Amino acid sequence: MSLFAELELPPEAFALADTLAALPDAAIEVERVVAAEDILTPYFWVANVSAEAFEAAAGDDPSIRDVRRLDTFEEATLYRAEWTETIESAVAAFTRVGAVILDAVGQHDRWEVQLRFDDRDQLVEFQTYCADNDVDFRIKRLYEVASAHTGRQYGLTEKQHEALVAAWEAGFFESPAEATLSEIAADLDISQQALSQRMRKGYDGLIASTLVTEHPGDE
Known part of the structure; x- marks a missing residue:
């Protein structure tokens, strides 16, 4: 049975830590993540800062590359980018075990991430990988879907x-x-x-x- 987890991670354990540190007012929400040929391409919204300020900060951030602005609205800007391969990150752990990122919201001091694991063995593999590579995270909630009416x-x-x-x-x-x-x-x-x-x-x-x-x- 699938397991759903809500995690809280420090920015350095996920992505865009340098960017969020440079832009403490920024709010980032991952809309979806596309995986192709071992490359993870997140699509995400950035709010509360200008597009120019975000792009300048993200250009120096080692956790992300090839940042492309897709749409700009009054309250937020949509981007596409690529996550780099950093073994000491939760992104690497998600990729290794095959967990699915359902939602991720980043602020200057933390990321809140919702994941789906295929089963408990996949969750244990994720936890083991994080422990072996000093990836810090906290499970806020863990649950199964016990009813079809959800x-x-x-x-x-x-x-x-x-x-x-x-x-x-x-x-x-x-x-x-x-x-x-x-x-x-x-x-x-x-x-x-x-x-x-x-x-x-x-x-x-x-x-x-x-x-x-x-x-x-x-x-």
């Missing part, structure tokens, strides 16, 4: 589930809406951009899991 069944992470339910309970989907995104974001203590991204990714997961049988790119 957000996980429909392609949702816990944060996406929380965002969609909060919006529904606040009356955001009523016509006219009874609450704004900014009000809901304030209740959840996150930025409006973060809420918007979680809801958008949640919609994508729900549609993929319930309304279609093939991805548009499938033959």
Whole structure:
């Protein structure tokens, strides 16, 4: 049975530690990670700092390379990059054992990461690798999906589930809406951009899991 873990890591144990140290106000949220030929390519949003400041700091950061700006909005900028191979990092551990990164949010003092492990053996392998390579982390929560009636069944992470339910309970989907995104974001203590991204990714997961049988790119 799959295991889901919520971890807290110091920046130096994950990625972009130098960047986050140079830009303490920055907030980084990984949207997805693509793996091809042993290269991990994260797509991530950067908020609370200018694109120019982030790019200058990231250019000197040894944990990441080939940073490319994809889209710029008022509240955040979307990037694509490559994680470098650093054995003393949790990214290397995730790659080695095959764990799936579901969500990752970085601030100047920590990363909060949600993972899915195929089974307990994979989790033990991850813990062993981290211990052998002095990778620091703390497990905040570890759980299995014991019921089919959960957000996980429909392609949702816990944060996406929380965002969609909060919006529904606040009356955001009523016509006219009874609450704004900014009000809901304030209740959840996150930025409006973060809420918007979680809801958008949640919609994508729900549609993929319930309304279609093939991805548009499938033959």
